[in-house]
Amino acid sequence: MGRFTELKRESFEANVALPRHGLINLTFGNASALDRSSAVFAIKPSGVDYASLTPEDMVVVDLDGRKVEGRLNPSSDTPTHRRLFLAFTEIGGVVHTHSSHATAFAQAGRPILIFGTTHADHFNGEVPVTRKMTLEEIASAYEWETGNVIVERMRGLDPADFPGVLVNRHAPFAWGPNVSKAVEAAVAIECIAHMALMSLQLAPGLEPIETELLNKHFKRKHGAGAYYGQALEDAKPPTAKQS
Amino acid sequence: MGRFTELKRESFEANVALPRHGLINLTFGNASALDRSSAVFAIKPSGVDYASLTPEDMVVVDLDGRKVEGRLNPSSDTPTHRRLFLAFTEIGGVVHTHSSHATAFAQAGRPILIFGTTHADHFNGEVPVTRKMTLEEIASAYEWETGNVIVERMRGLDPADFPGVLVNRHAPFAWGPNVSKAVEAAVAIECIAHMALMSLQLAPGLEPIETELLNKHFKRKHGAGAYYGQALEDAKPPTAKQS
Amino acid sequence: MGRFTELKRESFEANVALPRHGLINLTFGNASALDRSSAVFAIKPSGVDYASLTPEDMVVVDLDGRKVEGRLNPSSDTPTHRRLFLAFTEIGGVVHTHSSHATAFAQAGRPILIFGTTHADHFNGEVPVTRKMTLEEIASAYEWETGNVIVERMRGLDPADFPGVLVNRHAPFAWGPNVSKAVEAAVAIECIAHMALMSLQLAPGLEPIETELLNKHFKRKHGAGAYYGQALEDAKPPTAKQS
Amino acid sequence: MGRFTELKRESFEANVALPRHGLINLTFGNASALDRSSAVFAIKPSGVDYASLTPEDMVVVDLDGRKVEGRLNPSSDTPTHRRLFLAFTEIGGVVHTHSSHATAFAQAGRPILIFGTTHADHFNGEVPVTRKMTLEEIASAYEWETGNVIVERMRGLDPADFPGVLVNRHAPFAWGPNVSKAVEAAVAIECIAHMALMSLQLAPGLEPIETELLNKHFKRKHGAGAYYGQALEDAKPPTAKQS
Numbered sequence: 001m002g003r004f005t006e007l008k009r010e011s012f013e014a015n016v017a018l019p020r021h022g023l024i025n026l027t028f029g030n031a032s033a034l035d036r037s038s039a040v041f042a043i044k045p046s047g048v049d050y051a052s053l054t055p056e057d058m059v060v061v062d063l064d065g066r067k068v069e070g071r072l073n074p075s076s077d078t079p080t081h082r083r084l085f086l087a088f089t090e091i092g093g094v095v096h097t098h099s100s101h102a103t104a105f106a107q108a109g110r111p112i113l114i115f116g117t118t119h120a121d122h123f124n125g126e127v128p129v130t131r132k133m134t135l136e137e138i139a140s141a142y143e144w145e146t147g148n149v150i151v152e153r154m155r156g157l158d159p160a161d162f163p164g165v166l167v168n169r170h171a172p173f174a175w176g177p178n179v180s181k182a183v184e185a186a187v188a189i190e191c192i193a194h195m196a197l198m199s200l201q202l203a204p205g206l207e208p209i210e211t212e213l214l215n216k217h218f219k220r221k222h223g224a225g226a227y228y229g230q231a232l233e234d235a236k237p238p239t240a241k242q243s
Numbered sequence: 244m245g246r247f248t249e250l251k252r253e254s255f256e257a258n259v260a261l262p263r264h265g266l267i268n269l270t271f272g273n274a275s276a277l278d279r280s281s282a283v284f285a286i287k288p289s290g291v292d293y294a295s296l297t298p299e300d301m302v303v304v305d306l307d308g309r310k311v312e313g314r315l316n317p318s319s320d321t322p323t324h325r326r327l328f329l330a331f332t333e334i335g336g337v338v339h340t341h342s343s344h345a346t347a348f349a350q351a352g353r354p355i356l357i358f359g360t361t362h363a364d365h366f367n368g369e370v371p372v373t374r375k376m377t378l379e380e381i382a383s384a385y386e387w388e389t390g391n392v393i394v395e396r397m398r399g400l401d402p403a404d405f406p407g408v409l410v411n412r413h414a415p416f417a418w419g420p421n422v423s424k425a426v427e428a429a430v431a432i433e434c435i436a437h438m439a440l441m442s443l444q445l446a447p448g449l450e451p452i453e454t455e456l457l458n459k460h461f462k463r464k465h466g467a468g469a470y471y472g473q474a475l476e477d478a479k480p481p482t483a484k485q486s
Numbered sequence: 487m488g489r490f491t492e493l494k495r496e497s498f499e500a501n502v503a504l505p506r507h508g509l510i511n512l513t514f515g516n517a518s519a520l521d522r523s524s525a526v527f528a529i530k531p532s533g534v535d536y537a538s539l540t541p542e543d544m545v546v547v548d549l550d551g552r553k554v555e556g557r558l559n560p561s562s563d564t565p566t567h568r569r570l571f572l573a574f575t576e577i578g579g580v581v582h583t584h585s586s587h588a589t590a591f592a593q594a595g596r597p598i599l600i601f602g603t604t605h606a607d608h609f610n611g612e613v614p615v616t617r618k619m620t621l622e623e624i625a626s627a628y629e630w631e632t633g634n635v636i637v638e639r640m641r642g643l644d645p646a647d648f649p650g651v652l653v654n655r656h657a658p659f660a661w662g663p664n665v666s667k668a669v670e671a672a673v674a675i676e677c678i679a680h681m682a683l684m685s686l687q688l689a690p691g692l693e694p695i696e697t698e699l700l701n702k703h704f705k706r707k708h709g710a711g712a713y714y715g716q717a718l719e720d721a722k723p724p725t726a727k728q729s
Numbered sequence: 730m731g732r733f734t735e736l737k738r739e740s741f742e743a744n745v746a747l748p749r750h751g752l753i754n755l756t757f758g759n760a761s762a763l764d765r766s767s768a769v770f771a772i773k774p775s776g777v778d779y780a781s782l783t784p785e786d787m788v789v790v791d792l793d794g795r796k797v798e799g800r801l802n803p804s805s806d807t808p809t810h811r812r813l814f815l816a817f818t819e820i821g822g823v824v825h826t827h828s829s830h831a832t833a834f835a836q837a838g839r840p841i842l843i844f845g846t847t848h849a850d851h852f853n854g855e856v857p858v859t860r861k862m863t864l865e866e867i868a869s870a871y872e873w874e875t876g877n878v879i880v881e882r883m884r885g886l887d888p889a890d891f892p893g894v895l896v897n898r899h900a901p902f903a904w905g906p907n908v909s910k911a912v913e914a915a916v917a918i919e920c921i922a923h924m925a926l927m928s929l930q931l932a933p934g935l936e937p938i939e940t941e942l943l944n945k946h947f948k949r950k951h952g953a954g955a956y957y958g959q960a961l962e963d964a965k966p967p968t969a970k971q972s
Contacts, residue, residue, distance in 0.1 A: 026920075116414070169938050198347030360657065455624045456655060716774065716801055
């Protein structure tokens with residue numbers, strides 16, 4: 001048994017929640033949990049089937065990218081996770097899926113505009129989409145550069161207000177103060193993508209909701225004035241800045 | 244054990260039926276059961292996961308909005324439920340979901356026109372949509388005002404004939420003589436939204452069904468001349484007026 | 487125990503298969519099994535939840551419409567089933583569902599054109615749609631008249647070649663040499679409706695398949711030259727004429 | 730017990746995985762596993778329900794089309810499987826489904842263009858679609874000719890780079906170095922068809938992804954430079970030529 005048993009268990013729970021929420025086909029997707037005090041995160045091993053995954057299979061990697069614990073190779077997307085943990089200093093978990101509806105928006109290179117309160121309960125505006133990656137970025141350290149285009153797109157946005165992004169031509173990445181909240185963000189992104197797609201079918205030129213309604217719903221759940229949920233619930237970190 | 248054990252159990256059963264019917268993602272949505280003789284209703288606690296919910300977690304609130312029983316905070320949507328119980332004096336249960344297809348119509352601000360007999364089995368016409376809420380309504384007692392726009396939209400309509408409404412930019416609310424019937428109405432709204440979306444894709448300018456066919460199906464199931472179901476089934480209250 | 491224990495069991499099995507195949511929401515839909523030698527059929531009781539249904543709940547009705555066995559009311563759609571058993575003298579089972587995709591076509595009043603071999607494996611052409619019912623038909627013996635418009639639409643078509651029809655503004659009815667085959671037809675109709683809807687989205691003016699391909703697939707499975715399946719399987723009746 | 734117990738078990742596992750992955754309705758679809766050293770393959774019996782299938786039901790057929798082991802008739806699609814095993818000398822498994830979204834593309838006669846990295850993880854370009862079969866091909870050895878149009882469409886393409894094809898007006902066929910990989914390809918085709926359909930709805934004239942992004946993702950998983958997955962995983966055959 002290694003030093004990071006609890007971190008691996010937390011990461012494992014998040015990974016196996018992904019197919020249970022219908023976000024994953026085959027082995028597409030992965031979740032990681034960060035222990036910021038130790039500067040390490042536990043991530044899914046590469047290409048292992050969810051049905052056979054165990055907590056001990058999780059791979060612990062440090063923020064410099066070195067494997068610290070685990071006998072398997074970490075997910076090939078590990079550099080993207082690492083890039084996000086370095087840039088968004090308040091987050092504690094990252095989730096990547098190819099969930100169908102969100103990926104349809106990513107493939108089309110379109111943000112998910114905010115058409116209702118389901119969306120406003122989770123995002124303080126649209127779900128952003130990155131620019132396309134350049135040929136140089138694709139040809140070099142691809143997964144690290146994937147993290148870079150996300151960080152670039154998030155410039156000026158608070159990762160606590162926008163807990164996820166669509167990577168153009170690829171799929172969503174989501175995050176949160178811990179990996180369980182990152183899973184919740186990934187579920188929300190898929191759900192609001194599905195609803196948005198159908199609303200656009202019903203009303204092709206649909207306008208986003210009013211800022212007041214957005215603020216009302218987002219702040220009902222997030223920040224100092226939140227009144228949704230129970231006091232015993234973990235308080236959300238008040239700020240989550242990007243470095 | 245409190246005084247309202249049975250009411251809480253009834254509310255609990257309705258709440259856990261929502262994810263089982265595929266109407267709920269994460270913690271979106273809630274159901275409440277009213278005991279009109281005691282002027283109290285039992286509602287889901289705010290932000291609690293359905294998987295860990297127990298009957299004892301349900302929160303009992305009176306029609307003046309005071310918590311009567313329960314250690315948790317009631318749903319943040321409690322004032323909307325309370326407003327509906329006060330306005331629609333024959334109903335005994337309210338259900339709120341963000342079910343995907345119905346929410347797509349709500350987001351688009353479109354009623355669900357009545358295109359077939361599945362719809363006519365449950366509604367005596369279209370599923371209505373409210374007007375958008377004003378900035379003042381959003382900024383003040385938001386959840387209470389959400390109830391108010393529903394009541395405004397229902398003016399002139401019998402809540403027994405129209406057991407639900409889409410709140411513009413938000414999602415459906417449903418009701419019934421008891422909370423179990425309100426769940427059934429919520430399932431019906433989602434189902435007919437899905438069918439209507441696809442019928443509109445096949446025939447964009449599709450006209451609603453004839454009044455005669457609507458009346459035939461609605462009255463087969465509802466009111467004095469109903470001949471659907473079993474005599475042993477609870478009779479539906481013959482009228483359900485709005486105050 | 488009544489005389490028709492086996493017939494009721496067969497009908498029960500078909501009824502509970504409907505929600506298992508995803509064809510049913512709430513209590514929409516019903517299946518019936520015919521014993522032509524006794525001129526009776528066993529059908530689902532009206533408005534009873536599938537989860538609590540037992541074989542003994544099935545109601546046995548004769549071809550003149552009199553209840554022969556059972557303590558509950560038969561499905562309100564019983565006269566439609568009866569009409570079809572009288573008209574199509576080779577069938578032994580009828581299934582009615584409001585399955586979502588097929589109902590979307592019925593609501594739009596459009597037949598399901600034959601766009602591929604999945605469809606041709608089950609139908610010898612399009613899935614027909616009836617004309618709308620007249621106000622007189624709706625106002626009089628509605629369920630019997632529903633059967634009549636189906637029979638009218640099937641004029642000139644062999645019920646063995648076309649094991650189902652969409653009732654305009656309503657939903658599909660399916661049938662077969664026995665009720666288990668009728669369930670299979672109902673599953674097939676839903677499945678090909680879903681595929682056709684998407685094919686039309688990809689290619690709005692899509693043409694039906696060539697007659698040769700249709701014949702090849704349909705006859706691979708049906709009639710004297712069939713070579714699909716096992717010899718031990720019950721032979722299908724070679725003709726199924728309509729009276 | 731026959732000589733090919735292990736081969737039949739492998740084929741059985743693949744066949745029952747198809748409904749579990751949601752690729753199959755009723756009895757549409759089949760999988761076969763090849764033992765190239767013995768020049769035989771084990772395939773699903775024709776028209777047998779997946780729920781009642783056992784490993785011993787699998788039928789062993791040689792590459793000349795003669796039944797070698799088994800009491801049931803092999804799938805009516807056996808000649809198509811045989812044609813593919815003869816043409817693509819590096820493959821060890823074939824899967825045929827009528828999965829809904831992929832079949833919608835096949836029915837529309839449209840290839841699935843490559844719109845994102847989910848697709849690029851599995852195909853080195855679009856999912857090809859065959860030409861329509863001629864009336865002569867349909868009227869003669871139909872299933873063998875179905876194999877022929879697939880082989881014709883694959884001319885110049887490596888079956889390891891393109892592990893499946895849509896048969897025009899019909900449905901997908903997929904393959905792989907073994908039948909388990911062929912199932913994976915069939916799942917991928919359905920998944921990317923679903924995403925592509927929705928991306929086209931969001932952006933009707935959407936362009937395929939850049940060759941560089943395609944190459945990056947495909948080669949991350951396939952060929953000499955692959956770095957996805959675990960070293961202990963079976964290496965993929967480096968080339969899979971077509972004869």
